[in-house]
Amino acid sequence: MVFYLIGLGLGSPEDVTVKGLQVIKSAAEVYLEAYTSILTCGKESLENFYGRSVVVADRDVVEQESDKLFQRARDEDVAFLVVGDPFGATTHSDLVLRAIEQNIPYKVIHNASIMNAVGCCGLQLYHFGETVSIVFWTDSWQPDSFCEKIDANRERGLHTLCLLDIKVKEQSIENLMKGRKVYEPPRYMTANEACTQLLSVIDSRDKEEKQSGFGKDTLCISLSRVGCDDQKIVAAPLKDMPDYELGPPLHSLIITGKLHPIEEEFLNQFKKP
Amino acid sequence: MVFYLIGLGLGSPEDVTVKGLQVIKSAAEVYLEAYTSILTCGKESLENFYGRSVVVADRDVVEQESDKLFQRARDEDVAFLVVGDPFGATTHSDLVLRAIEQNIPYKVIHNASIMNAVGCCGLQLYHFGETVSIVFWTDSWQPDSFCEKIDANRERGLHTLCLLDIKVKEQSIENLMKGRKVYEPPRYMTANEACTQLLSVIDSRDKEEKQSGFGKDTLCISLSRVGCDDQKIVAAPLKDMPDYELGPPLHSLIITGKLHPIEEEFLNQFKKP
Incomplete structure (x- = not known):
């Protein structure tokens, strides 16, 4: 299936795009990137808004569990949420490169960034x-x-x-x-x-x-x-x-x-x- | 009330943010800026997606009818839609300056831009x-x-x-x-x-x-x-x-x-x- 990188925009949960929200609601697993930026609104308000649970992915999680993440993305859609736009920080190109290596298709849903x-x-x-x-x-x-x-x-x-x-x-x-x-x-x-x-x-x-x-x-x-x-x-x-x-x-x-x-x-x- | 500048993002109608869509649905009038960029998806698909009509605002409309637009924004919310983010082109700062002159409060709802x-x-x-x-x-x-x-x-x-x-x-x-x-x-x-x-x-x-x-x-x-x-x-x-x-x-x-x-x-x- 598809590894989605989804930008959350800048402020509140409602700053996600409609397209992004659709994917978040239907994905098998949703990770929230938490090592290059700070979510001003808090994880709980995101979960309430999405009506589903979200896994906070700090640097350790992404580095140690990315194989698990991509394993999952082989059969199901996985969403990886990033505050702002997914292409603000080097680390996300890195993650996409690992997806490509493993032949996992990826898609980007853009949003505003600083x-x-x-x-x-x-x-x-x-x-x-x-x-x-x-x-x-x-x-x-x-x-x-x-x-x-x-x-x-x-x-x-x-x-x-x-x-x-x-x-x-x-x-x-x-x-x-x-x-x-x-x-x-x-x-x-x-x-x-x-x-x-x-x-x-x-x-x-x-x-x-x-x-x-x-x-x-x-x-x-x-x-x-x-x-x-x-x-x-x-x-x-x-x-x-x-x-x-x-x-x-x-x-x-x-x-x-x-x-x-x-x-x-x-x-x-x-x-x- | 408020003059909203709303970014539509890059591609399809679903690229609008949830916050932007809420304003579009409830605003008294919705204008679509059509002189600095091209909407790849077409006005009709926007109207279908929003479930309401949208006024295409080319340069003439904005220059000749901005007084009407701001007059309306005195009592009701008016939304001005811009492909990408509202602050890509000079002309929109111009419009905001005119709103400020007339004491109309404005708000920006950001989105991805090129x-x-x-x-x-x-x-x-x-x-x-x-x-x-x-x-x-x-x-x-x-x-x-x-x-x-x-x-x-x-x-x-x-x-x-x-x-x-x-x-x-x-x-x-x-x-x-x-x-x-x-x-x-x-x-x-x-x-x-x-x-x-x-x-x-x-x-x-x-x-x-x-x-x-x-x-x-x-x-x-x-x-x-x-x-x-x-x-x-x-x-x-x-x-x-x-x-x-x-x-x-x-x-x-x-x-x-x-x-x-x-x-x-x-x-x-x-x-x-």
């Missing part, structure tokens, strides 16, 4: 350059290579979507060393934290870099819970951004490039007085 | 640079500025999504001059046509440009009807692309940058023997 829904702030998607990821800094690891990419986009007048770090099923060093499968609560970077890291990169730049790259006055846009009823968008200079509270996750951040007049006008609704 | 669904070919979305548009050349107008953008993306190892021209409600010069509102049938550029234009740009480049830019052997990916049951994807060097038949519209094209091993492996399924 990669296109970010257009809701009024910036044109074709004025965006390369998307970057901003990861949590630690005392010993403070990567800032994404800043070059932001600068390279800005040199060409392009906006940059920054995806912010999500840590799911992390183990403390102590638990890891003792081999205890005890996990820390999930963490997600806020737009405020991302901006604080960006400001500290600016501080450490030398004079020449300061002139050519993005700066404290560069207009940024913070977005939270895009596609949900309580979505928030704030447009402000980078230096002011750490002051704005955007509430619960997920957050994203845009560093603007050159603004088109209509983009500029659209952003006015998101500026604070 | 901008994110293109990930189905296995190329990672965050390895894409700026998206370009390729327009139909005429005898007197053969713009090729998009080629610089493709080269700039490739310099940084990035892929380029090329959106291909759509001509809807065009008038012949004769009809235009005589003021006759007679329209030509819609036209859409095929991936083959786009590749033929790209090859002719390569031919006209000087030696230095030929070395630095994309070339006849650059791996390209043609996609047609992404998200539909009869979706087709072909991966081949640019020079071979005009030979492949991808069937009915819409088509898109990707010029690859640097390939990650998993991207390369994924693309194998789309290469012709």
Whole structure:
């Protein structure tokens, strides 16, 4: 039969497509991917909405049980649900490659993802350059290579979507060393934290870099819970951004490039007085 | 009440989200945007699926009747349907700006668009640079500025999504001059046509440009009807692309940058023997 990858969209259970819901209702088994993203609405509300049970598939499950999953897909339809669109993260190409190896036909049911829904702030998607990821800094690891990419986009007048770090099923060093499968609560970077890291990169730049790259006055846009009823968008200079509270996750951040007049006008609704 | 912008996704009527469908069923009036994209499934199949009538809104309707539309949205919910996601084309920000001016609250119901669904070919979305548009050349107008953008993306190892021209409600010069509102049938550029234009740009480049830019052997990916049951994807060097038949519209094209091993492996399924 068919291995279905189904995008759930961004917010509530009702964001699934009608086509996706039809497959979910009739599939022999439904897995919910839970290692590259966070479902804002919770598994139970999905199960209530679908009227059926859903198996949460974290990285271990997918890696250890994918044979079982594909075995099942030989004779019956199996659905694999992904928050957003199924082709946002490498791991899903990986899963499709394994399906192909085993001669299991696959189908994709697309949905919105942050990669296109970010257009809701009024910036044109074709004025965006390369998307970057901003990861949590630690005392010993403070990567800032994404800043070059932001600068390279800005040199060409392009906006940059920054995806912010999500840590799911992390183990403390102590638990890891003792081999205890005890996990820390999930963490997600806020737009405020991302901006604080960006400001500290600016501080450490030398004079020449300061002139050519993005700066404290560069207009940024913070977005939270895009596609949900309580979505928030704030447009402000980078230096002011750490002051704005955007509430619960997920957050994203845009560093603007050159603004088109209509983009500029659209952003006015998101500026604070 | 609320002015809803609702994304229809990519292919069939069932690609609407459950949330979108709920609004469509209960709204006082439903408009279907028909000037920046082509609905592959036809208006009638939408009306059958929704169980209600839909007003086709071409550019004239939206420009001349937007006051009427917003007047209505003052007291009742009005839905404005857009193929793909509502924030793919400038014109929709424009419409939202007019709603804001008139103090009409608006809400967006997102869906997949080619901008994110293109990930189905296995190329990672965050390895894409700026998206370009390729327009139909005429005898007197053969713009090729998009080629610089493709080269700039490739310099940084990035892929380029090329959106291909759509001509809807065009008038012949004769009809235009005589003021006759007679329209030509819609036209859409095929991936083959786009590749033929790209090859002719390569031919006209000087030696230095030929070395630095994309070339006849650059791996390209043609996609047609992404998200539909009869979706087709072909991966081949640019020079071979005009030979492949991808069937009915819409088509898109990707010029690859640097390939990650998993991207390369994924693309194998789309290469012709």
